[in-house]
Amino acid sequence: MAKVRTKNKKETATQDFSKYIRWFWILFSVGILSLVLLFLLASWGVFGEMPDHTVLENPKTNLATEIISSDGKTLGKFYFDDNRTPVDYGELPKHLVDALIATEDARFEEHSGIDARGTIRAVLTLGSGGGASTISQQLAKKLFHGEGSKNTVERILQKAKEWIIAIRLERQYTKEEIVAQYFNIYDFLNNADGIRSASRIYFGKEPKELGLKESAMLVGMFKNSSYFNPRVRPDETLKRRNVVLAQMAKYGYIDEAVKDSLQQTDLDLNYSPESHREGIATYFREYLKTFMKDWIKKNPKPDGSKWNLYNDGLKVYTTIDSRMQQYAEDAVQQHMPRLQAEFFNQNTPKRNPTAPFLELTPGAIDTLMRRSMRQGERWRILKKAGMSEKEIEASFHKPVKMTVFEWKDGKPSEIDTIMKPIDSMRYYKSFLRTGMMSMEPQTGHVKAWVGGINYRHFQYDMVSQGKRQVGSTFKPFVYATAIDQLHLSPCYELPDTPFCIDKGKYGNPEEWCPKNEGDKYGGIRTLKDALANSVNTVTARLMDKVGPQTVVDLARKLGVESEILPVPAIALGTAELSVYEMVGAYATFANKGVYTKPVLVTAIEDKNGTVLYQFKPETRDVLSDESAYVTVKLLEGVTQYGSGARLRGKGRDAYRADYREIITGYPYEFTNPIAGKTGTTQNQSDGWFMGMVPNLVTGVWVGAEERSVHFKTITYGQGAAMALPIWGVYMKNCYADETLNISKEDFEAPLELSINVDCSKASDKNSIDNSSDDLPDDLEF
CATH class of the missing domain: 3.40.710.10 (DD-peptidase/beta-lactamase superfamily)
Structure with a gap:
């Protein structure tokens, strides 16, 4: 009886073990099939739209x-939001690419979008040994579905989509193109969208000019640019840069001596912001x-x-x-x-x-300031917000915090201050432009x-x-008209004496008698001397001979589109x-x-x-x-x-x-x-x-x-x-x-050249009778 009982126990144990093996393989098979089905469903777009072939060829980026x-x-x-200008792989320095691979995806050249070893390690260590996302997966996330959800199920579904897109990207692009896209898509903050903007903004350089430690800093920001922001957390950013350098040494991209040397250096930022109101040629x-x-x-x-x-x-x-x-x-x-x-x-x-x-009298100044107040941006914004004119005007007399411009040590600067808007208007009007x-x-x-x-x-x-x-910069138009119409030489002489153009002539509303600066007159002057010294009377005599309309016509041909009234006073630059x-x-x-x-x-x-x-x-x-x-x-x-x-x-x-x-x-x-x-x-x-x-x-x-x-x-x-x-x-x-x-x-x-321009060789034909106030009759226009 005892032997029978022992046999039954063994049989029972064998049967129980077989059951476990069977269930293991069932669960394993179901798991595999479920995983395959998960990827199939994801690829078919069941869990959300997936990018097709054409989208993969031209991913949407601003x-x-x-x-x-x-x-x-x-x-x-x-x-607007993305200050991004893409660069080709050939414009990236080798050590920048090396830093990325050493830090983010050491087996980048070996896998086809998914790092199996890294994935198994991540599963077994529950992520404590590091993540398993490849560069291709990270690019897929950035390009097509953004950051992951906190919900576990959604996170799994997004990861499946990410893997599929990564594999498709690897089929669609070369490794070099994937690296270039990854650098171009990343947001390095401070309007530094993509590697080109980042290298220009943080270091004032084009990407190909980046040094090794500069490349390491930028690659270090891939972990979390919000946290490793060199302007906000320079110390943490420096530590992260040194981690990147250590990774490069670990995988043989640099030797230990170079790593140790560079880890002792500062970030050496050359922050050069790129915004619409800063930088070179802003007005242009x-x-x-x-x-x-x-x-x-x-x-x-x-x-x-x-x-x-x-x-x-x-x-x-x-x-x-x-x-x-x-x-x-x-x-x-x-x-x-x-x-x-x-x-x-x-x-x-x-x-x-x-x-x-x-x-200006105080009353005239008040009128001027009220006019400027109504023409300003502040008035327009408050008016649009529904405030009455009385309320808006009162707001100009209440102190507010503001930042105003000043010249400091010969350079443009800003002051944070508290000032009434009306006082700031007056302050700004005092600046020469x-x-x-x-x-x-x-x-x-x-x-x-x-x-x-x-x-x-x-x-x-x-x-x-x-x-x-x-002002007098208009006078050459008068002289050019006279030269063109009357064939005058720079050596022609005219009296520098008081001169008037009668009322009614050329539509002149009243007699026009321009004066020289300081009411000074100098006898006889050549045209060259008169223009050099900006003599008003000589210019007025020329205007009288050619007429204001002729001068206006020339100005139009010279590209002047602004309105010019054909009156004699334009000779002096009104x-x-x-x-x-x-x-x-x-x-x-x-x-x-x-x-x-x-x-x-x-x-x-x-x-x-x-x-x-x-x-x-x-x-x-x-x-x-x-x-x-x-x-x-x-x-x-x-x-x-x-x-x-x-x-x-x-x-x-x-x-x-x-x-x-x-x-x-x-x-x-x-x-x-x-x-x-x-x-x-x-x-x-x-x-x-x-x-x-x-x-x-x-x-x-x-x-x-x-x-x-x-x-x-x-x-x-x-x-x-x-x-x-x-x-x-x-x-x-x-x-x-x-x-x-x-x-x-x-x-x-x-x-x-038929006109004499060398007044040292002037002949009688180049001058006029010094006793005459006018040009010779044969030069009347």
């Missing part, structure tokens, strides 16, 4: 529009935005839809030279804080109770564009938007024009009488490099090459012995000895031919300088927002002190950069 200078530098970008970029929006309206995509300026990854090739743009901005930054310091010195409340305004544009006369290519002193706080563009009285118009007009003289419309954009491409737009030059003949050349020779006199002579070195001694260099930039010591003209308007409200060399024309304006804000005397308020120094500093820097090839040669004379 790409910023890139603005590229004529010398191949990125000036800025247009974007804002103007370009308007250009692009107009182009988009007229040029749809092949399928009829509109291009998106912020997401479609367009490339806009501009004429701006990044070097010249920087020199222009540097010149403004060098001169304006010093000029502003003197303005503040002269306009203290003690010296000027109505500061910063001059010649500037507009500057530089252009190649032969091609029309605009090389530099500075619309103000600081775009963040002064957004009104004084190159294209601002129009101010041009017309209000923009820097953009003035530079285009003056460039015609340097371009042998041919007007070339200023060019800003040479080409536009889509993200694939397909050319969508190429500019076509717009030109027209305005003057004969002889008339243009004679006008240029007249303008050379301005810088030889006129108001622009300070460009040659020593200047007048009308300035404080300790301030002369600050205002005029002495010594410039230019020795090459320069044609130019200064301009100063009534009460010194506007200062201008237009300067030309054979292959570059540059115009500069300086003034305040309100014409009642100006220097009290002409000592500092003239164009030669306000605007000319910016031109001088700019040109000094341009000449110092020999790669720019800015001309120092003579202006090219026409092959046939």
Whole structure:
């Protein structure tokens, strides 16, 4: 009986074990089948839409529009959320790729999207030994379904989709393309979307210029860019960078000595933010935005839809030279804080109770401020919010926290303060502003564009938007008309005596009797001498001979679109024009009488490099090459012995000895031919300088927002002190950069020159009777 009982126990044990084995294989098979079914269902889109073949070929990512200078530098970008400009694998340094693989996916080259060993390790260690996501899986997550859910079931489903997409990506792309996409898709924070933006923003470099430790820092941010943010947590970011370096040493990409050496170094950030209000050529970029929006309206995509300026990854090739743009901005930054310091010195409340305004009564100032209040952004926003005008006006007199602009140590800066909005308006009106544009006369290519002193706080563009009285810089239009119509020589002589144009002539509402500066007159002057010294009476005599309408017609042909009333007073610069118009007009003289419309954009491409737009030059003949050349020779006199002579070195001694260099930039010591003209308007409200060399024309304006804000005397308020120094500093820097090839040669004379331009060889035909107040009868127009 005992033996039977023992046999039954063994049989029972064997049967029980077999049952367990059977259930194991059943469960295992069910698990495998379930896993296969899970992947099949996921691939069929049961758990959510899966990207098809075409989507995988062109994954949807927002790409910023890139603005590229004529010398191949990125000036800025247009974007809403994603400041992303993709780069190819060939633009990534090897150590950047090595750092990524060593840290994120050591077996990247061995697997086909899923790392089986890593997955098993992650399961067995429950994730404590590290995750198992490959670079391909992480790319799939970023491209197609974002971050995982906290729900376990959803997390499993998302992981299944992620694996399938990763395998498809591996089939669709090469390993190199996957790495490039991964670097391009990642958000490194601080508007650094993708590796190109990240390398530029954090280190001021293109990706291919990154050093080993810089690459390690950026790769370290892949773990969690919000936490390992070098601007917020530099110490933690440094530790993470050192982990990446250790991983590179572990897998043999660098040796221990290099690792130990680099781990002792700082992050060495060169933070260069890329935003719409910061960086280089901010005013130009804002103007370009308007250009692009107009182009988009007229040029749809092949399928009829509109291009998106912020997401479609367009490339806009501009004429701006990044070097010249920087020199222009540097010149403004060098001169304006010093000029502003003197303005503040002269306009203290003690010296000027109505500061910063001059010649205005308190009542007139109140009216001006109320008008400005209603025109401002604050008024518009509050009005839209439903506040009454009385409530809005009251809000301007309540102190609020704000950040305001200041010049500090000769550089733009900001102050956090508490101020009434009405006081901040008055404060900002006390600042002098500037507009500057530089252009190649032969091609029309605009090389530099500075619309103000600081775009963040002064957004009104004084190159294209601002129009101010041009003063004596308009006189060359009168002289050019006389030369073209009457064939005059720079050596013709006219009386510098009081002169009037009768009431009613040319529609003149009353008798016009212009006076010279200081009511001074000088007998007989040649046209060259008269223009060099900006003599009003001689200009008025020429205007009387050619007529205002003829001068206006010439200005129109020179590209001036602003309204100009055909009255004699325009001879002295009463017309209000923009820097953009003035530079285009003056460039015609340097371009042998041919007007070339200023060019800003040479080409536009889509993200694939397909050319969508190429500019076509717009030109027209305005003057004969002889008339243009004679006008240029007249303008050379301005810088030889006129108001622009300070460009040659020593200047007048009308300035404080300790301030002369600050205002005029002495010594410039230019020795090459320069044609130019200064301009100063009534009460010194506007200062201008237009300067030309054979292959570059540059115009500069300086003034305040309100014409009642100006220097009290002409000592500092003239164009030669306000605007000319910016031109001088700019040109000094341009000449110092020999790669720019800015001309120092003579202006090219026409092959046939019938008008004498050398007044040392003037004959009787080049002069008039000194006793006459008028031109000879045979020159009447």
